[in-house]
Amino acid sequence: MIEFRNIHKSFEEKVVLDGVSGVLERGKCNLLIGASGTGKSVLLKCIVGLIPTDQGEVLFDNRDFTLADRDLKTDIRREIGMLFQSGALFDSKTVEQNVMFPLDILTKMSKEEKLERANIVLKRVGLENTNKKMPSEISGGMKKRVGIARAIVNEDVKYLFCDEPNSGLDPQTSILIDDLIKEITDELQITTTVVTHDMNSVLGIGDKIMFLFKGKKVWEGNKDEIMDSGVKEFDDFVFANKVMNKMRHG
Numbered sequence: 258m259i260e261f262r263n264i265h266k267s268f269e270e271k272v273v274l275d276g277v278s279g280v281l282e283r284g285k286c287n288l289l290i291g292a293s294g295t296g297k298s299v300l301l302k303c304i305v306g307l308i309p310t311d312q313g314e315v316l317f318d319n320r321d322f323t324l325a326d327r328d329l330k331t332d333i334r335r336e337i338g339m340l341f342q343s344g345a346l347f348d349s350k351t352v353e354q355n356v357m358f359p360l361d362i363l364t365k366m367s368k369e370e371k372l373e374r375a376n377i378v379l380k381r382v383g384l385e386n387t388n389k390k391m392p393s394e395i396s397g398g399m400k401k402r403v404g405i406a407r408a409i410v411n412e413d414v415k416y417l418f419c420d421e422p423n424s425g426l427d428p429q430t431s432i433l434i435d436d437l438i439k440e441i442t443d444e445l446q447i448t449t450t451v452v453t454h455d456m457n458s459v460l461g462i463g464d465k466i467m468f469l470f471k472g473k474k475v476w477e478g479n480k481d482e483i484m485d486s487g488v489k490e491f492d493d494f495v496f497a498n499k500v501m502n503k504m505r506h507g
C-alpha cells in the first residue's frame with residue numbers, strides 16, 4: 258500500500274499538482290486517469306521519486322520515502338518495478354539482457370541465477386524462446402511484455418508502476434496487456450499503479466480509479482461507480498468517449 262499526501266509540484270510558474278492525496282492499494286490495479294496534461298505522469302514520477310516534490314509525503318507501507326535515509330531509499334527503490342510509456346528497452350541489448358538489467362544493477366546474483374530468474378518471468382509473460390531476439394525484431398505488444406518482465410524480474414518487487422502501458426497498441430493487444438498486468442497484480446499481491454486515459458482499461462482493470470483535473474483529484478471510485486459519479490469534470494471526460502456515451506444514453 259502506498260499513501261501520498263498533499264503533493265504539490267510546479268514547474269516555474271506552472272502549477273501541475275495542487276495538493277493531491279490518495280491511497281494506492283495492495284493487490285489492486287490503481288488507475289490514475291485524466292485528460293492530457295493534467296499531471297498524471299508527473300504524479301507518478303513524484304511518487305517514485307524521479308521528480309522531487311515541492312511539498313507532500315509519500316509512504317510505502319508506512320515507510321516515509323520523502324524523509325528516508327539513503328539505505329531506506331535504496332531498499333524501497335529495489336521494491337519498485339516500472340513499465341515506461343515507450344517501453345524504454347535498450348535497443349542494443351537482447352530481450353534476455355534487457356530483462357536481467359535490474360538484477361545487474363540492484364543485486365549481486367550470479368549470471369546463472371539472473372538467467373534463471375529472467376527465464377521465469379519471460380515465461381510468465383508468454384515470451385519463452387525470445388531470449389536472444391533484439392527489440393527491433395519483436396512487435397509492440399511483445400516489447401510491452403518484455404517491459405513487464407523486466408519490471409517484475411526482481412523478486413523484491415512490491416510496487417509496479419505502469420505509465421500508459423497501452424500507448425501505441427491496437428485495442429486487442431491493449432486488452433491482453435491490461436489482463437496480464439491485472440493477473441500479475443493478483444498473483445504477486447503487489448500494489449500496481451497505472452497511468453492511462455484509455456476507457457477500455459478503466460472499465461477492464463480499474464479496481465480503484467483516481468481522476469485528476471487541473472492538478473487536483475476530483476473523483477475517486479471503482480469501475481462500477483463511473484456511470485454516476487456526480488462530478489461534472491469526470492463525466493465530461495468519461496462520456497467524451499462515444500461508446501461510453503452510447504452506454505449511458507442507449
Ligand SMILES: Nc1ncnc2c1ncn2[C@@H]1O[C@H](COP(=O)(O)OP(=O)(O)OP(=O)(O)O)[C@@H](O)[C@H]1O
Pocket residue numbers: 268273291292293294295296297298299300454
Ligand atoms: N520536466 C518538466 N518541466 C516542465 N514542465 C513539465 C515537466 N514535466 C511535465 N511538465 C508539464 O506538466 C504538465 C503535466 O504533464 P504530465 O506529463 O504529467 O501530463 P499527463 O496528465 O501525464 O498527460 P498525458 O496524458 O498527455 O501524458 C504538462 O503541462 C507538462 O508540460
